[in-house]
Amino acid sequence: MADEIIRLVNVTKEYDGNKALKSINLYIRRNEFLTLLGPSGCGKTTTLRIVGGFETCTEGDVIFEGRRINDVPPFKRKLNTVFQKYALFPHMNVYENIAFGLKIKKMDKKDIEKKVEEMLELVNLPKYQKRSVDSLSGGQQQRVAIARALVNEPQVLLLDEPLGALDLKLRKDMQTELKNIQKRLGITFVYVTHDQEEALTMSDTIVVMKSGTIQQIGTPTDVYNEPRNAFVADFIGESNIIEGKMLEDCLVEFAGRRFECVDKGFASNEAVDVVIRPEDVKIVPAQEGMLSGEVLSVVFKGVHYEMLILSGGIKWMVHSTVMEPEKSKVGFNIFPADIHIMKKVNGI
Amino acid sequence: MVTTFLKRIYTFIIFFFLYAPILVLIVFSFNNSKSRARWDGFTFKWYIELFNDQYIMASLYNTLMIALISSLAATFIGTAAAIGIHNMKGLSKKLVMNVTYLPVLNPDIVTGIALMMLFVFANMHRGFFTLLMAHITFSLPFVIMSVLPKMKQLNNQLYDAALDLGASPVYAYRRVVLPQIMPGVVTGFLLAFTLSIDDFVISFFTTGAGVSNLAITIYSMARRGIKPEINALLTIMFVSILLLLIIINNRMSKDSEREDKVK
Amino acid sequence: MKKNWISYPYVVWMIIFTLVPLVLVIYYSVVSVTDNGIALTLQHFKKVFEPIYIIVFLRSIKLALISTAVCLVLGYPMAMILADRGLSKRNILIVLFVIPMWMNFLARTYAWMTLLEKNGPIETMLSNLGLPPLGILYTEKAVILGMVYNFLPFMVLPIYSVLSKTEKHIVEAAEDLGATPYIKFKRIIFPLSLPGVISGITMVFMPAVTTFVISELLGGSQYTLIGNLIERQFLGTMDWGFGSALSIVLMLLILLSMGVMSRYEKENEGGGLW
Numbered sequence: 095m096a097d098e099i100i101r102l103v104n105v106t107k108e109y110d111g112n113k114a115l116k117s118i119n120l121y122i123r124r125n126e127f128l129t130l131l132g133p134s135g136c137g138k139t140t141t142l143r144i145v146g147g148f149e150t151c152t153e154g155d156v157i158f159e160g161r162r163i164n165d166v167p168p169f170k171r172k173l174n175t176v177f178q179k180y181a182l183f184p185h186m187n188v189y190e191n192i193a194f195g196l197k198i199k200k201m202d203k204k205d206i207e208k209k210v211e212e213m214l215e216l217v218n219l220p221k222y223q224k225r226s227v228d229s230l231s232g233g234q235q236q237r238v239a240i241a242r243a244l245v246n247e248p249q250v251l252l253l254d255e256p257l258g259a260l261d262l263k264l265r266k267d268m269q270t271e272l273k274n275i276q277k278r279l280g281i282t283f284v285y286v287t288h289d290q291e292e293a294l295t296m297s298d299t300i301v302v303m304k305s306g307t308i309q310q311i312g313t314p315t316d317v318y319n320e321p322r323n324a325f326v327a328d329f330i331g332e333s334n335i336i337e338g339k340m341l342e343d344c345l346v347e348f349a350g351r352r353f354e355c356v357d358k359g360f361a362s363n364e365a366v367d368v369v370i371r372p373e374d375v376k377i378v379p380a381q382e383g384m385l386s387g388e389v390l391s392v393v394f395k396g397v398h399y400e401m402l403i404l405s406g407g408i409k410w411m412v413h414s415t416v417m418e419p420e421k422s423k424v425g426f427n428i429f430p431a432d433i434h435i436m437k438k439v440n441g442i
Numbered sequence: 443m444v445t446t447f448l449k450r451i452y453t454f455i456i457f458f459f460l461y462a463p464i465l466v467l468i469v470f471s472f473n474n475s476k477s478r479a480r481w482d483g484f485t486f487k488w489y490i491e492l493f494n495d496q497y498i499m500a501s502l503y504n505t506l507m508i509a510l511i512s513s514l515a516a517t518f519i520g521t522a523a524a525i526g527i528h529n530m531k532g533l534s535k536k537l538v539m540n541v542t543y544l545p546v547l548n549p550d551i552v553t554g555i556a557l558m559m560l561f562v563f564a565n566m567h568r569g570f571f572t573l574l575m576a577h578i579t580f581s582l583p584f585v586i587m588s589v590l591p592k593m594k595q596l597n598n599q600l601y602d603a604a605l606d607l608g609a610s611p612v613y614a615y616r617r618v619v620l621p622q623i624m625p626g627v628v629t630g631f632l633l634a635f636t637l638s639i640d641d642f643v644i645s646f647f648t649t650g651a652g653v654s655n656l657a658i659t660i661y662s663m664a665r666r667g668i669k670p671e672i673n674a675l676l677t678i679m680f681v682s683i684l685l686l687l688i689i690i691n692n693r694m695s696k697d698s699e700r701e702d703k704v705k
Numbered sequence: 706m707k708k709n710w711i712s713y714p715y716v717v718w719m720i721i722f723t724l725v726p727l728v729l730v731i732y733y734s735v736v737s738v739t740d741n742g743i744a745l746t747l748q749h750f751k752k753v754f755e756p757i758y759i760i761v762f763l764r765s766i767k768l769a770l771i772s773t774a775v776c777l778v779l780g781y782p783m784a785m786i787l788a789d790r791g792l793s794k795r796n797i798l799i800v801l802f803v804i805p806m807w808m809n810f811l812a813r814t815y816a817w818m819t820l821l822e823k824n825g826p827i828e829t830m831l832s833n834l835g836l837p838p839l840g841i842l843y844t845e846k847a848v849i850l851g852m853v854y855n856f857l858p859f860m861v862l863p864i865y866s867v868l869s870k871t872e873k874h875i876v877e878a879a880e881d882l883g884a885t886p887y888i889k890f891k892r893i894i895f896p897l898s899l900p901g902v903i904s905g906i907t908m909v910f911m912p913a914v915t916t917f918v919i920s921e922l923l924g925g926s927q928y929t930l931i932g933n934l935i936e937r938q939f940l941g942t943m944d945w946g947f948g949s950a951l952s953i954v955l956m957l958l959i960l961l962s963m964g965v966m967s968r969y970e971k972e973n974e975g976g977g978l979w
Contacts, residue, residue, distance in 0.1 A: 148602050168605040169614075175606045181599035185621040195607035246607060449786050453798070456783050459854070460805045463816030466826070470819070480824075519715050526712025538712070541719050544727070549915035549959060551932050552952045555939050556726030559949075563729060579722040582715065642811055642918065647939065660811045664922055668815055676812050683807050687800055 097124045099250060099282055100145060105154035107140050107306075114140045116306040117154065122250070122284060127276055129285045129293040132303035133329070138286045139254055141303070145284060146175050146252050173250040174243035179259060180235045182227045188214075188238050189223035195246040213241040216275065233264045240275070250282040257292065269296055290330050294318060302326050324367040324436045331371065334410055338368040338435070346435060349385060350406050353428065357435040367436040372400070372413040374432035383425020385410075389418050464680060471673035488674040495671050498659060502675065504570065505639060505655040512577035513634035519578070520585025520634075521627050525615070527586065528593040542583045553580060554647035561648060568650030576648040577638045584637065585630035592626030734949035749950035758934070762954075765930040768845065768920075769913035772852035773860075776909045777902070779853070780860035784901075785894075787861070788868035799865075806858050814851055814922050821847060821923075843925030851919040852909075859908040867901030868894070907966050911959060931955055 100122040107115040115137045122128050130138035143149040144156060147168035155162050163171065174195075182191050189210055196206045214220050217237035227235065236256060243251055256272075257265045273296050276283045287293055293300050294314045302309040302317060302325075310322040321327035324335045338348030340360040346353050348368045360366060380386050387405025394400075399417045403410045403424060410426070418424050471489070475482030492498060527538055545553055557579065561572045596619065604614035620627075642657035649658065660672060737746040752758065787799055805813065820827055821842040828838050841847045871894070879893045917932030926933070931951065938948025 146602075146606060148605075167611075168602070169608045169610055175603070177599045177603055179597065179599065181597060181603040183600060183603075183618055183621075194604070194609075198608045198613065242607065449789075452782060453786055456779065456857075457801065460802070460857070463813045463820060463854070464805060464808060466816045466819050467812060519718060523712040523715030526709045526715070530709055530712070534709075538716060538719075541716075541723060544723055547959065547963065549911065549955060551915050551917065551935055552730070552956055553726075555935060555948060555952060556730050557722065558939060559729045559733065559945065560722070560726040575722065579718070582718065586715075636807070640807075640809065657809060657811050660809060660815065661918065664811065664815045664818070668812075672812065676808065680804075680808060683804060687804070691797070691800070 098122070099124045099159060100284075101155075101157040102141070102145075103155040103157065105141070105144060105151045105156065107137070107144065107149065108152045114306055115144075115151070118306075118308060120301060120308065120311070122282060123299075124249075125280050125282055126298040127273070127283045127285065127296055128299045128301065129287060129297040130301050130303060131287060131290060131293040131329075132309075133288055135305070136303040137306040138288075138303050142175075142252050142254055142284060142286050145250075146173065147171050172248060173252060174246050174248040175252040175254065176236075176239050176243050176256045178254045178256070180239040180256075182235055182238055182242070184227055186227070187223070188219070188225050188227065188230070191227065191238060192242045192245050194242065199246075209245055210241075213245045216244070216278075217241045218271070232260055233268065236260065236268065240272075244275070244279065248281065250284060251276075253283060253285045255286055255288070257287075257289075265292070272296065294330070300330075302329065304329075321369065321434065321436070324369055327369040327434065327436065332411060334370045334372065334375070334408075336368045336370070336408060338366050340364045340366050340435060344430075346433065349408055351384065353384070353433055354430045355433040355435060356430050357433075360435065360437075365438055367438060369434040369436055370428055370432060372411040373398070374428060375410060375412040375414075376427045376429070377412065377414050377416065377418060378425045378427055380423040380425045384427050386423060386425040389420050389422050389424060392417060392420055467673050468677045468680065471670060471677045473670065476670060488670040489678075492671040492674045495669070498656075498669070498671055498675060501654050501656050501659040504573075504653060505657075508570070508573055508577055508655060509635050509638035512574055512581055512638050513631050515574075515578050516581035516585050516634045517627060517631040520582050520630060521589050521623070523582070524586045524589035524593055524623075524626075525619070528590065542586055544583075545580050546583050546587075550580075550641075550643040551647075554644040557644065558647040568648065569653040572648050572650070573645055573653065573655070576644050577641065580641070580644055581634035581637055584633045585627075588630035588633060589623055589626040592623035596622050730949045730952055732949075733945045734953050737946060749946040750954075752947055753950050753954050758951075761929050761931060761934055762958075764928065765914050765932075766958075768848055768852065768928075768930065769910050772849050772856065772913050773906055773909045775849065775853050776857050776860040777906065780857055780905065781864060781902070783857075784861045784864035784868055784898075787865045788871075802861070803858065810855055811918060811922075814855065814919060817847070817851060817854065818842065818922060821850075842923065843927060845924070845928060847923040848920050848928055851923040852913045852916065855919065856909040856913055859912075860905040863904040863908065864898055864901040867898045871897050903966055903969060907963060910962065914958070915955065 098121050102118050102120045105115055105118040105120075106113065118137075118141060120141075130141055132138050140149060144151050147163075147166060150164060156164050158171070158173075183194065186194070192210045192213055193206050196209060201209075210223065211220075214222055217240055219234060219237050219241070222230075222234070222238075227238070230238065236259075239256070253272075257268050260268060269292060272283075285293075285296065294317075297314055299311065300314055300317045301311050304325055310317055310326045312320070317326060318330055321330060321333075324333075327333045328335060336348045338346050340346050340357075340362070341352065342362055343358040343360075344355055346355050346357075346366070346368060377383075385405050387403045387410065390402040390404050390409070392399055392401050394417075395413075398413045398415050401412045401414065401418060403412055403426070405426075412426065469481075472484050472486070473481055474485040474487075527535060527542075530538065548556075554576075557572075557576050558568075561568050561575075566572055600618050600622065601614055604618040605611065609617065640657070641655075642661060645655055646658055646661070649655075654662070656675075660668060663669060663672065734749050735745055735747070736743050737748060783802075787795065787802065789795070819825055821839070822828065823838075823840075823842075828840075831838060841850070875897070876889065876893060879889050884892065914930075915932050917930060917936045920926070920928050920930045920933055935948050935951050935955070938944045938951065
């Protein structure tokens with residue numbers, strides 16, 4: 095592929111006999127915002143550290159612009175990293191931190207000063223050169239860390255849960271800002287997070303990982319609307335996951351009833367996971383629904399109400415803008431396009 | 443208040459206990475008589491004779507040179523070792539750490555005789571060089587024990603970050619890791635220096651005829667009666683330590699005042 | 706990061722100057738050199754357990770225990786006073802407390818000889834006041850005095866450091882719950898300071914039980930301790946075998962007492978020497 099910049103081929107990583115990564119295959123396009131998403135211990139940070147050169151993979155190849163870089167040490171790679179807790183050098187001020195990489199390149203002092211100034215403008219910290227790192231807030235340290243990496247004009251910026259230590263409000267602001275910086279500079283971002291919402295808002299491509307394997311690669315819309323398996327469905331947004339049986343193409347049985355759906359290509363009578371998003375369950379008066387049940391609990395979530403409805407032994411999570419009181423009987427419908435059929439995977 | 447009064451009295455008694463011998467040394471350094479028992483008028487002559495006493499001057503020189511060289515060597519070897527030990531894992535780390543604790547836990551006298559046996563066994567001429575070896579040996583664990591906690595506190599990502607920004611491993615250690623662990627390195631050096639200056643037992647067993655440091659000189663004199671020149675020397679040392687501490691204290695309080703103003 | 710090699714000079718150093726010497730000590734303690742050559746033997750260890758040497762061991766332990774106890778009794782109140790936050794000029798007081806340790810300890814011990822002498826300041830003062838003479842120089846009491854004098858800071862400083870780190874709120878909570886000063890001390894302050902007390906005890910007992918200088922100077926070489934015995938084997942009679950065996954028994958004694966202490970300490974969740 096012409097616009098491909100990094101490719102991982104069968105990358106495996108073992109620590110003392112435990113496989114942290116199991117034969118990962120992945121390519122990253124130029125200028126895209128790619129997110130490695132998954133719960134802790136899924137191998138996302140290991141993947142990033144292998145790309146950054148801080149770890150070497152046990153098997154497989156890391157290809158950068160067509161060349162194998164497995165054995166290239168980090169200081170010779172054309173990419174830079176924003177670390178989890180920023181890793182700013184505490185004995186240097188803001189200027190010295192940002193200038194660190196440029197000084198190693200023996201750049202002219204005047205040029206360094208100019209570039210540092212530009213970078214501080216870019217991350218919205220003008221005139222902060224002389225400040226000591228300790229005197230900055232978490233958000234400001236984050237910006238310095240980004241500036242320190244970007245000033246070296248890397249082709250790829252690796253970000254390891256960079257917003258993890260910030261509070262919610264600040265995190266939202268930084269998400270937008272990071273996305274803007276990425277668009278403005280037109281470079282590749284590889285972003286690691288366990289926060290699905292963050293991944294959905296910022297990414298061009300999301301790679302969902304679980305215990306050292308890739309579960310799904312796709313755009314945020316793909317991953318959200320067409321999760322490939324129940325794990326992805328559950329991890330990206332909330333879901334009702336119900337055991338079902340595929341009777342024939344476009345006909346599935348679950349919750350004691352047959353439903354029309356849009357999925358094909360399963361064996362007849364194959365056991366499957368049926369995934370239905372809470373917002374796709376439509377509440378109707380008790381007698382008019384395909385299914386009916388009793389409201390167990392109601393919680394107000396700001397925009398919608400989250401209700402638990404018990405129907406035929408199954409607890410359904412339902413999001414609705416209309417509140418139904420607790421203990422009331424309601425009916426609900428599910429449309430064919432909102433029923434997602436997943437092949438059974440083990441170990442969820 | 444009664445308790446405050448009692449506390450003051452108690453503090454005074456303990457401090458008097460601690461300082462009484464030092465007071466005696468200072469007073470007798472100005473005593474005209476050579477005897478340590480009788481006061482025979484005030485004099486400065488021991489301070490002059492001190493600098494003419496070849497034997498005392500030689501042991502002072504030995505003490506300072508050995509302290510300086512051994513603590514510098516121990517700091518270099520020990521800091522490098524601490525960095526290496528920090529990166530070790532599992533059994534080898536445990537093994538090295540246990541060997542490190544050995545000289546600390548061992549009584550000085552056992553370390554002394556063991557080293558003496560080594561030097562005799564290896565047919566080494568005992569003197570300045572063996573003293574130096576011995577001092578480096580007992581200083582090393584203290585350097586490591588001051589540097590290692592700093593390595594543990596060090597954010598591992600800082601080293602990664604330096605490499606990421608293009609620094610070679612050597613550059614990263616010199617410019618990023620070393621400044622971070624510097625307080626530990628300095629503490630280790632000072633500890634090694636003080637221990638070396640103060641050591642008697644291990645030096646006593648590892649030196650040979652003709653080479654002695656201050657402690658050995660004082661010990662060999664003690665039975666017959668210490669020369670008043672030694673009193674003079676100790677008085678000078680005491681006053682220097684006092685002055686040094688006052689200077690440090692003043693500077694620290696000035697620094698904290700400045701910090702207060704900034705805040 | 707595989708940078709282990711930079712610790713190799715240290716490892717080599719420690720093998721040559723720590724492990725090899727210890728192996729030599731062990732070697733000499735179990736062999737005897739006779740005209741017929743070198744033979745394995747337990748004679749040196751047997752000698753250690755002869756009554757006259759057992760007495761030396763017991764005396765060393767006795768004197769060390771007494772000085773440790775005196776240090777604890779004298780040192781604990783001192784540590785409490787130093788740790789008192791309300792104290793003005795506390796930092797200066799602590800520095801003044803440490804300064805004597807920076808003076809050569811032989812010189813300070815020697816100064817005690819001067820102080821305690823028959824015609825020395827103390828005896829002169831006592832006789833001027835019409836009191837009976839002390840006459841403790843060259844007795845066990847003088848040795849104990851020398852040990853207490855030299856090792857008191859080792860008791861005070863660890864206790865002080867634990868006490869000064871104790872949360873003020875904990876003590877205030879006890880007061881709030883109605884604890885009298887005595888109960889406050891017995892139930893709160895003392896138990897919390899135990900790790901400091903234990904490392905203090907270890908740090909005083911260890912040098913006290915192994916010293917040979919203090920007994921040599923203040924005991925006038927009448928009171929042979931283990932240290933003196935070992936010293937004589939290496940610088941006097943040159944009986945390396947017996948000296949090595951004595952050293953090994955001394956090391957075991959130290960390790961044993963430290964083991965007991967550290968076990969006690971772990972039960973109390975403390976930091977300290979290990």
